Amino acid sequence: MSCSGDEDDPFPADHCLFTETFSQETVYKLLGEELKIRQVYGAHLGVAAPVWEAALYLCDYLEQQRVELRGKRVIELGAGTGVVGIAAARLGAEVTLTDLPLALQHLEANVSINKPSSGWPSVPPSVLPLSWGEDHVNFPSDWDLVIGADIIYLPETYPLLVETLAHLCSEEALVYLSSRMREEHQTPCFYEEYLPSRFNVELVHRDDNENYNIYRASLRTEQ
Template sequence: MALSGEDAGETIDIVEPAVRMGSYLAEVQPVEDAAGLIFLLWAIQQPTIARPNAFVRQSSMELRLDACGHQITIVQTPSSMSNPGVTGAVMWDSGIVLTKFLESAVDSGRLVLQGSKVVELGSGCGLVGCAAALLGARVVLTDLPDRLKLLKKNVEVNVKERNARGSAEVCELNWGDDLDAELTEPPPDFVVGSDVVYSEAAVVDLLSTLRQLSASCTTIFLAGELRNDAVLEYFLEAAMEDFLIGHVDQSQWHPDYRSQRVAILVLVKK
């Protein structure tokens, strides 16, 4: 797909040949210019006019989703949303989209999670990590200390009490800190995260953690809601110093779980 845009008389070229990145067995659009991707996502995709929270009910105590051969039940704590800075107590569309993307990619043979090591960053309620375990991965779900109780409960219900093909463990992680050997030895095959690019202040620590987690074998999938173009552009420009980045076209997502408000990126270490 060829796209270009004009701003103040200047043409922004966002056309690059599609390539494969890491262990994802489909072609993605390489991101060579942060401004070009921002143009694509905001000017062409127009996220602000799409309905938010299309796949979630954040006022509910539970979210149920048929995925990975199971009905996944995610406990939410909507009351926690009143606490400043707490966003991981409920599900967001990007987590649903990423979960169903992983399921679809495995079903179509574009991704192999069976037996792989997966680390989830900013797990929140833990849907994505639980789904990866149900798809056969050995998953370590991570978040801040005050988020672990809810996370452990959802892992217990959806992985440990079921006949999951893989496994799941919960681990405390503050971005930017030195990582425990549990996370890095051996290095993960995949790192996943939804809505982890949310503020410029968190970008440096997030990238520090991604660099520590990444080896030549590691493929990173990040899904995020398109709320702030400046924050995403800041992340992309900083990430491109150490990572190759690809944008996953929505034609590769699960057909019933696509949203103009969400983007999925693939990153591999240079």
């Protein structure tokens, strides 16, 4: 069976992961919050369907480092299931979750089922489409944090992602990116060459056993 997909497919990574569509809900304890995340497995969602380990690593890091989220303006790129951003919103962050249009219904469903019984402590998370390098200019630049988990896997998108990050971070936002370091997808190259072209980049966590890195970055100011 061929695993090749439509060249216009925005989620090309593993076309044959999910040959039949089904959903499941999994409960996670993240950032001190209990989240119920619906994962809809099906070819139409591809890599946007599951909770990837990089997202769980990022949540653990933010909790261990006591990164302040309450009252912060946070945007998540390539949010997928939205697990990181939803956890931040449960802690009082003002969160915008973004992905390609195909994933937005999936995101909205997870926001809905994770609304606290007492209501969101800040504002409900926003869910918006964002295609890197195209409509990023429609978004503001006054974020406190820009986050992403396992979004570095398509080399042709790397310049577009850097352009998008530079726009979002033009007012001194911090970026936290969590990635499995896949040589076959040139993930190390993104952090060693593409991102440093515009950003100060720091490796803040490394899991050698599972090959996950977490990076913190800030936009370089011209001297």
